[in-house]
Amino acid sequence: MKAIITNKEILQEKFKDNFLEIENKLKEYCKVFNGKLFYTNKTKPDEIRNVFDKAEKEGINSFVIVGGDDVIPFFKLKNPVSGDGDEIVYSDNPYASKDNDYFIPERSLGRIPDGNNAEFLINVLDNFIGIKKDKRKGKFGCTAFEWIKASKEVYKAVNGRTLKISPPIKSNTIETKWLNKKKFFYFNLHGSEETKYWYGQKGENYPVAFSPENLNDVNCSNAVIFSEACYGANIINKCLNEAISLKFLERKAICVVASTKIAYGPSEPPSTDADLLGKLFFEEIINKESFGIALMKAKQNFVVESSKKGYLDITEKKTVIEFVLYGDPDLTI
Template identity: 30%
Template structure:
């Protein structure tokens, strides 16, 4: 059995009803049939489904028990691919301890791919997930299954060109990385787009100096800052920039509380005789903009913090879910705070993961294999291996069918 499609029948039925479950199952049967891989659909809680493979059903939402089930199943059949259907409420992510000082929960599928356990969570199988957040309509899952099915049918529309978008403050490292992805394409910087015509809905900023204005500032200072940033940030990302693109790369800021990804720029000005330095965070991307673009079959990698955080989210509150709902083929991002080298030219952590992933994708490896090999190369080349490296291995996830290739 080359490929396992894994889900939880009772949880799918509870969320989507019998009719919704039947639609999802039928779509999965079509995907399994068309993929030209020896594929089994397994519901880990269903006795009839598991006993066909000599395994007892998993009755609890326990990640370690689920991991052991996956381990036994994949070892028995020497499987290459594992596709998990559903988000955290269907088959839960592992909640891993953060190895860095951030001390946050790191939601991760990495242990499920680590069939032959090791401390670094090196993947032994190509794993992808089709997430569903907290939607109650099966259309999000059905869209993701349809996207993969159409690719195997050979009716997926081919995309061209590549887009890279970076916070302006991270230009050096982003340009270094993006030039290796696409040599003849200009990296787009925030906030100086040169494209689009809509002013951002809001601008987040902080004052670096003078320190006396960091916590409290006069109205006159606030007015001067607003006037300055309004002229500085003239335009936001035009959907045409990343529409009908094959590869899309983002090196920007993200937050688990809001859907917007934001840029960053340092700006100096004089206000009331004081030398003032601002750090400005303009909106870059949100679901409303994604919906205006054609992202069918796009392959997206984002370094945004929480870029792949989908728990309790919908396509209207998560860029990741919105991309998948609009027909993206693959999405790779982090479920927690991601790390990079903002002021230096050479890539680290998330930058390196992006570079290796795109390297293998461009060589026509399957999405899951490219992600698996990117992690394996990361482990083999990044020395010394520190806490941020370990967290990078945990937090980056792949959404989409791991057995598809770039159209």
């Protein structure tokens, strides 16, 4: 059974005349997915977390947060990496944890953002409600030139072979046919908190490699995305065309896993940090795990693998807490 957790009062205030349609869609979503709607008027993450504990006692085994940070806030965690520019890390990890060790999730959890747009939220919910499995198997992968070797190692987890490399690839040279009707998307690019773009790199050259506009005419139905771009999951005060993660959902992708803050990774194998997490996540979903369980297991296995040296280092700790899942955690490929 699934818990759908949101704040009715904030949704009403935010979307006003559109709220009733949103609420009806949430009820339909619950009916289709054997879910129960939990409204909370709490605004502090620690208090909201009690709703998760209560729901679990009712037999709930997966959780969906509906809304952005202004509806159900991310936890604002202390950044384990001092001096990298991020004072805090936006995270859903503590919601997925049953105890105070929020580095290791124990719950299947996803978030459906609202994109600060009622029509967007209704359409995303509608997409999940009417989802139909398909047999598409295609992949699209794009990496910064500096990270080719490392990216190839991750891309192999979905049997990916040919990566687009930036440079020379730029957003204005990407063709719709490369992206259309693909099952898996993998990105190992730079990101920015200030812009909507993801960037490649060769030396001191950082071309725009991917933008929301690249998806304007793309059929992303049933697509699964893993992005290592810094701020790839940043939706704070973002609208549809200001965040690639939101654009993927608008184009009917069913799962986006990305980082809310600065992410880390090696330039070549072996896979560590975001590379290792992405590899482990892809391996789980290829084995037909649901997306929420796949990310949970990937993080658990990441901690086991990374702790073989006796501890988690600061970038490993940050990796575990900053990667979030946008989508329904119970869906599978």
